[in-house]
Amino acid sequence: MGGFLSWWDGVELWLSGLGFVVQTAIVMPVVLVLAYGIAVLLDGALGNGIRLLRRALHRDQEPS
Template sequence: MDVVDRVAAWWDGFELWLAGLSFVPQAALVFAVMVPLCGAVAWLLDRVIATVFTVIGRGESEPPARTTEDC
């Protein structure tokens, strides 16, 4: 059995276990894993894109001036 088959078998078992849980533990587990994971991916993409823009000369030159005037 090669590595891909082992991962697929593990994933199938995990998926069956997760689907067998009731809604509250399913939701709690998904939120506990997905919220930090999605936050980390978003932060990483932000850093990569900012670095790429800086390298190609399109980075932010200065932050916009803050004004306290009411419109």
Template structure:
């Protein structure tokens, strides 16, 4: 665990020592995928919980109407 903490401290110091624009880009490249992954996992997890509780927003599939003859324009 100390190796991971030491590596993380070194990484933080490296990022903190960068100028603003490269620092912003490094954080952006790291945080955008992590944020999307967290949002995706939360969405899937909460959807499963709500479905299990019977509180999902899914509407029932509409009944398929019987096929009818196409209606013409009346012009012959």
């Protein structure tokens, strides 16, 4: 873990030394890819959750 934190500190120092436009050009693609990945995961999880809830509600409404 210490190695990763040391690497991250180096990246952070390197990035903070760059100009704003260059920082933005480097950071935005990374942030957009992460946001897209999180959105896809949440969409799948929520879609499956809604499907399970509908199945459970439909099961409760069937006449026995």
